[in-house]
Amino acid sequence: MSEKVKAVRAYRRNVALALGLLLLVFVLIPVFVKSPYILNIFVLVFYMSTLSMAWNLLGGMTGQNSLGHAAYMGLGAYASCLLITKAGANPWLSAIFGMIVVGLVAGVIFYPCFILRGPYFTLVSIAFGEAMRQFIINSTFFGRASGVGLPFGRDSWLDFRFGSKVPYYYVGLAMVLLIYLLMKKIERSRMGYALRTIREDEDAAAAIGINPTKYKIMAVVVSAMVAALVGFFYASYIRYIDPDLMVQAKSTESVLPAVVGGAAYVEGPLVGGLIMIPLSEFLRAKYSALLPGINMLLYAIALLAVIRFRPTGILGWYMHSKTKKFVDEKLLRKPPVEVFEAVELQKHSGKEA
Amino acid sequence: MKKMIALLSILAMLLTVLSVPAMADEEPIRIGTIYAMSGGKAAIGENILRGIDFAVKEINEKGGVNGRMLEVVRGDHAGDPAQGKSEAERLITQEHVDVMMGCHMSTVTEIVAQVCTQYGVPMITAISTLDRLSDPDHEAMDYFFRLCPLNSVYVKDMLEYLKDSAEQTGEEVKTIAIFTDRAAIGQELIRCVELYKDEYGFDLVATVDYTSDATDLSAQVLALKQANPDAILCDSYIGDATLFVQTLKAQNYTPKMIVAKANGFTDPAFIGNLANVANGVASVVEFNPDLINGQEINEEFKAEYGVNMNGHSAESYTVVWIFKTAIEAAGTTDGAAVRDAIAALDIQGEFPGGRKIVLPYDRIKFEDYDLAGEPHYRDNIYSSVAIAQVQDGEWKTVWPFDFTDTKILYPAPLQ
Numbered sequence: 001m002s003e004k005v006k007a008v009r010a011y012r013r014n015v016a017l018a019l020g021l022l023l024l025v026f027v028l029i030p031v032f033v034k035s036p037y038i039l040n041i042f043v044l045v046f047y048m049s050t051l052s053m054a055w056n057l058l059g060g061m062t063g064q065n066s067l068g069h070a071a072y073m074g075l076g077a078y079a080s081c082l083l084i085t086k087a088g089a090n091p092w093l094s095a096i097f098g099m100i101v102v103g104l105v106a107g108v109i110f111y112p113c114f115i116l117r118g119p120y121f122t123l124v125s126i127a128f129g130e131a132m133r134q135f136i137i138n139s140t141f142f143g144r145a146s147g148v149g150l151p152f153g154r155d156s157w158l159d160f161r162f163g164s165k166v167p168y169y170y171v172g173l174a175m176v177l178l179i180y181l182l183m184k185k186i187e188r189s190r191m192g193y194a195l196r197t198i199r200e201d202e203d204a205a206a207a208i209g210i211n212p213t214k215y216k217i218m219a220v221v222v223s224a225m226v227a228a229l230v231g232f233f234y235a236s237y238i239r240y241i242d243p244d245l246m247v248q249a250k251s252t253e254s255v256l257p258a259v260v261g262g263a264a265y266v267e268g269p270l271v272g273g274l275i276m277i278p279l280s281e282f283l284r285a286k287y288s289a290l291l292p293g294i295n296m297l298l299y300a301i302a303l304l305a306v307i308r309f310r311p312t313g314i315l316g317w318y319m320h321s322k323t324k325k326f327v328d329e330k331l332l333r334k335p336p337v338e339v340f341e342a343v344e345l346q347k348h349s350g351k352e353a
Numbered sequence: 354m355k356k357m358i359a360l361l362s363i364l365a366m367l368l369t370v371l372s373v374p375a376m377a378d379e380e381p382i383r384i385g386t387i388y389a390m391s392g393g394k395a396a397i398g399e400n401i402l403r404g405i406d407f408a409v410k411e412i413n414e415k416g417g418v419n420g421r422m423l424e425v426v427r428g429d430h431a432g433d434p435a436q437g438k439s440e441a442e443r444l445i446t447q448e449h450v451d452v453m454m455g456c457h458m459s460t461v462t463e464i465v466a467q468v469c470t471q472y473g474v475p476m477i478t479a480i481s482t483l484d485r486l487s488d489p490d491h492e493a494m495d496y497f498f499r500l501c502p503l504n505s506v507y508v509k510d511m512l513e514y515l516k517d518s519a520e521q522t523g524e525e526v527k528t529i530a531i532f533t534d535r536a537a538i539g540q541e542l543i544r545c546v547e548l549y550k551d552e553y554g555f556d557l558v559a560t561v562d563y564t565s566d567a568t569d570l571s572a573q574v575l576a577l578k579q580a581n582p583d584a585i586l587c588d589s590y591i592g593d594a595t596l597f598v599q600t601l602k603a604q605n606y607t608p609k610m611i612v613a614k615a616n617g618f619t620d621p622a623f624i625g626n627l628a629n630v631a632n633g634v635a636s637v638v639e640f641n642p643d644l645i646n647g648q649e650i651n652e653e654f655k656a657e658y659g660v661n662m663n664g665h666s667a668e669s670y671t672v673v674w675i676f677k678t679a680i681e682a683a684g685t686t687d688g689a690a691v692r693d694a695i696a697a698l699d700i701q702g703e704f705p706g707g708r709k710i711v712l713p714y715d716r717i718k719f720e721d722y723d724l725a726g727e728p729h730y731r732d733n734i735y736s737s738v739a740i741a742q743v744q745d746g747e748w749k750t751v752w753p754f755d756f757t758d759t760k761i762l763y764p765a766p767l768q
Contacts, residue, residue: 145537289427292390
């Protein structure tokens with residue numbers, strides 16, 4: 001028995017080591033990569049993947065396809081920017097304020113929608129995004145169509161303002177990690193099981209005592225708050241926001257990394273973001289000057305190819321591939337399933353004894 | 354396998370040979386451009402890039418700048434500020450451009466200008482008209498210069514035209530109304546008219562707005578009809594501009610003067626959509642083929658691209674010449690030196706070794722100055738616009754009076 005325990009422990013250690021190495025690579029990138037352009041792409045990857053994780057909580061885990069995430073993000077950006085520019089508040093506090101505002105707005109707006117079933121949520125999310133955009137365009141307080149700019153000035157952690165990319169890189173990395181851990185936590189919690197049950201069969205969920213409306217609202221609120229956090233990060237990084245931030249196309253952009261990476265997995269948006277965003281940037285840098293728009297076309301083709309041939313996303317393919325088998329067995333030395341079962345059994349019997 | 358490798362290496366060598374320009378003995382001077390080349394605003398980007406290419410070709414044919422060729426490195430912002438920022442960083446840090454031009458949305462320009470200032474790359478915008486780009490908040494953005502007039506100068510010139518028009522029409526304009534979009538362009542028009550109307554003694558009798566891409570404008574036209582102003586000032590995108598004039602016609606309302614702030618009204622489709630009904634509509638133009646200084650270049654431009662030079666092409670053409678003159682004066686492409694040379698530049702009448710200024714003014718000098726009581730920085734203080742009017746289905750320059758021989762068509766016939 002002890003050999004089996006050792007094998008399982010060794011495997012877990014290997015996995016932790018692999019993840020630690022991966023993290024170390026990301027932590028060390030700014031030390032070796034000095035090009036601001038490349039760092040900028042990583043920052044893009046970080047915040048778009050985070051936004052996509054927010055979408056995935058609803059779209060992937062709960063099965064509620066939102067097409068309004070750009071609006072949560074934009075609203076979060078506006079709430080925090082206005083608090084900074086109009087009241088002179090500290091940006092970090094404004095971020096929390098933005099998240100709370102967006103969480104409340106999302107909860108209040110979508111509570112009645114969840115009484116309805118089917119595609120209504122998607123429709124309302126589209127309408128919500130456009131309504132928010134129109135509201136801002138027509139409101140003097142929100143700066144109308146001219147947008148809101150954040151002040152430039154000396155580098156400062158207090159004001160979350162830097163000339164260099166490096167601080168944004170690390171804050172972005174921390175944000176991705178934090179949100180990833182949060183999503184992982186949710187997935188493994190009671191809420192995660194409830195959400196997945198709702199996704200599979202809402203009636204069955206209700207029959208076994210899960211309140212679908214309650215959990216769906218929780219998911220929307222958490223998802224919107226994360227999107228608002230991304231909005232704050234975006235605004236601090238670009239230092240200018242306008243209502244175009246909320247256009248429909250931006251909402252779609254938040255869906256893509258999740259779908260390409262694999263919406264069924266918490267890691268999906270990360271994998272998708274890490275592949276699709278550098279690809280998009282590369283295509284633009286390489287081809288947009290030769291044939292304007294060709295980058296979008298190639299991007300679309302890449303996307304169609306994934307959807308056509310790997311509808312479960314890149315992770316969906318990887319999970320059942322020989323590559324994974326090779327990585328698991330040869331590199332990480334994963335013991336066979338029986339060993340895991342035996343170790344679990346032993347643990348439980350040990351406790352009882 | 355060996356064959357494969359051999360083949361690939363030959364291919365790689367071929368590609369390297371092909372990608373090195375013929376005159377490789379001296380590094381070219383690289384001009385970065387950031388405009389929307391894809392997305393909904395791509396058509397505007399195309400006109401701008403034509404103006405740039407035309408100037409670059411002309412300069413290279415005459416031997417380049419200090420013996421070095423000019424080369425354009427294009428970036429695409431697709432109308433998105435975040436993409437503009439990342440393109441600016443790419444052009445500066447990866448492509449090592451010496452100077453930068455852009456953009457055609459002022460909000461993107463603002464972000465690109467910040468990046469350029471951070472890296473010490475001189476930048477001139479040919480067409481970004483938003484006032485705030487040169488206001489005190491942007492005083493520190495000292496690598497950024499603006500050639501074109503500010504929005505308030507556009508509107509000031511529109512009002513100036515209304516005042517001067519009495520000379521030809523015999524009737525003085527006393528009351529004005531605004532018809533415009535709720536989007537950013539309209540907000541700017543309203544703001545600027547409010548700023549200057551008292552100075553010119555005009556009475557603003559109505560401000561009528563609508564949401565972009567309107568399907569019906571009859572209520573708005575009715576409101577204008579009731580206010581019955583001597584002149585209507587407007588700014589719209591092409592669809593709304595067309596619908597506006599059609600609705601005027603449908604309601605049988607013929608305002609005596611309509612003056613637009615370009616945009617949709619000067620879109621090539623505007624006259625195409627309306628034919629004779631457009632006759633009499635006037636608009637601000639940055640350039641018009643019949644301008645006395647512009648006729649010659651327009652012929653050559655048309656021979657090259659098959660279309661008339663427009664305001665955007667003419668202004669971006671001029672910016673390339675400004676860079677040439679400044680780099681020659683500085684004797685280097687060092688960012689700070691070129692910046693200082695641009696700041697010290699004073700072009701009077703014509704460029705050294707080039708043609709007369711093709712725009713409706715005859716001097717270029719970037720200065721810090723006061724505009725409506727607020728300090729502004731590094732704008733070309735001599736820039737102004739012309740007013741053109743649709744006459745017989747064509748844009749004819751009617752103002753300033755000494756840049757044209759055409760007289761104002763009054764009242765606007767709209768038929």
